[in-house]
Amino acid sequence: MTATLIPPVHAAADKPAHRDSNVLRWLGAYTASMVGDNVYYLALSWAAVQAGTPSQAGLVMAVSAVPRALLMLGGGVVADRFGPRRVVIGSDAVRCAAVLTVAALLFAASPGLWLLALLAVLFGTVDAVFMPAVGALPARVTGRDQLARVQGMRGLAIRFANVVGAPLGGLGVALGGAAAAFGLAGLLIAVSVPLLVSVRMRDLPTDVRTDVRTDLPTDVEVRGEAGGEAGPHPMGAAQDTACRATPWQDLRDGLRYVRGHRVLAPLLVAIALGDLGFVGPLNVGLTLLAEQRGWGASGMGWVLSGFGAGAGVAALLLTVRGRLPHAGRVAAASILAGSVxxxxxxxxxxxxxxxxxxxxxxLLAGLSGALCGALLQTQADPAYLGRVSSVAGIVSLGFAPLSMPLSAAAIGWWGTGPVFVTSATVCGLGGVVVLCSGPLRRAQLPR
Structure with missing residues (x-):
């Protein structure tokens, strides 16, 4: 599929992202895909519980995390080599076909847990390339000065999907069982494909770079996503071939790029610490806290609603403002205050x-998360964004969930108070990392 390229333009000439029809088409595709994901997970959970024991259902729900964690770094290489638009379109097409196939099989028969486990593994494998590509796509859709606003819009889409997806999935189950819910999920994901096809892509800018393997300055004109020919390479075709090299070399180059970047390296450490300290208390810990305090499921629902409302306000703030001054310092302050x-x-x-x-x-976690995401988008070279996004995904989806069973066990030993305080301390260390890194602390979002 051939992408339509528009020439790079100056940031001042860019429309605000929330008024740009091209960005809005991307946002519509992303929202439809995320709502479909939420419906899919509810349908998978319901079908697994109906087909097996609770422990077997839990295993089916967890099995998709294995290929996602193992393959995500490679997914970042795929996104950078083939272009995030192609990868996202292909991923959504595969996910749609897989979910609709399972829906049809469930309508016709009761194949059992093996089919659901196979679907979960396939979904996790496709997610390993889908998620880095999603992270790399905004830089191809709008200008650098609008990436912070796009990050806020993306946050609003996630909140909308979380609020709408579960009721839609429940409605599908109520009307036609798991098969109907899977069918609805497949149709929602399918909506994203034509919208993504209509999104116009920007060519990557021409930069004077330093090859991360040789440290030799090279005037590399990066290939556009449509696969157009690159400009002449002053060091010859051999050096160009060496720069592109193999997928394994691209992966190593991406890791070296992240490790050597004065802003991205500490930023990813801060994100890792923030997620490790945040995921446990706000998932397992909150459930146990509600049980101990006698709030019940409805009380826990109100607490989660409060959290979602605060995060939504933070995303809306960034969407409306477009940028906040002193992004590094504000992110550090938000992380520290949020940990308290x-x-x-x-x-x-x-x-x-x-x-x-x-x-x-x-509010504070949403603000710090949106600012960290915006800094990641604006500080990373667009040619490396897939690999940078894959590293961030590994941090959030590979390491952070490990804190959930640890938090549950620790609460059983010491109670909720000490564990929440310990988690808050880990989260606060992320803010300390930001403050201790001069380049990250002084980092600004582009105007």
């Missing part, structure tokens, strides 16, 4: 206070 709020959540004297604290946690 996480620790305080375990000591909230009432459900109302817990909801208010969760609102503050969502």
């Amino acid at each position: 709020a996480i620790g305080a959540l375990a000591y909230a004297p009432s459900l109302v206070a817990a909801v208010g604290t969760a609102l503050l946690v969502g």
Whole structure:
């Protein structure tokens, strides 16, 4: 499939992202895909519970994480080599076909857990290339000065998908069982494909780079996503071939690029610490806290709603403002203040206070997360964004979930208060990393 390229333009000439029809088509595709994902996971959970024991259902739900974690770094290489647009379109097409096939089989028969496990493995494998490509796509759709706003719009889309996806999945199950819910998920993912096909891609800018393997300065004109011919290479075709080389060399180059970058390296460490300290308390920990305090499922739902509302406000703020000054310092302050709020959540004297604290946690965590994501987008060379996004994905989806069973076990030993405070301390270390890194602390979003 051939992408339509538009020539690079100056940032000042770019439309605001929320008024750019090209960005809005991308956002519509992303939102449809995310809503479809939420419906899919609910359908998979329901079908697995109906077909097996709770432990077997849990195994089916968890099995997709293995290929996603193992293959995501390679998925970043695929996104950078073939272009994120092609990869996202192909990934959504495969996911759509797989989910609709399972829906048809469930309508016709009851194939059992093996089919659901196979679907989960396939979904996780495709996610390994889909997620890095999604992270690399915004830089091809709009100008650098709009990437922060796009990050806010993306956050709003995620919140919308979380709110709408579960009720839609429940409606599908109520009307036609798991098969209907899978069918609905497949159709929603299918909506994203024609929208993505209509999105116009920007060519990557021509930069004077340093080859990360040889440290030789090279005037590399990066190939556009449509596969057009690159400009002449002053060091000859042999050097160009060496720069592109094999996928394995591309992977090593990407890791070296991240490791040697003065902003991205500490930023990814800060993201890792923030996620490790955040995921446990706001998932397993909150459930156990609600049980201990007698809030029940409805009370936990109110606390989660408070968190979601706060995160949505943060995403809306970045969408409207487009950028915040002193992004590095604001991110550090948000992480530190958010970590204090996480620790305080375990000591909230009432459900109302817990909801208010969760609102503050969502606002601060959403703000710091959006700023970190925007800095990652704007600081990374677009030619490396797939690989940079894959490293960030490994941090968030590979390492952070490990904190959930550890948090549950620790709460059983020491109680919710000490574990929440410990998690808050880990999260706060992310803010300390930002403050201790001069380049990251002084990092700004482009105007």
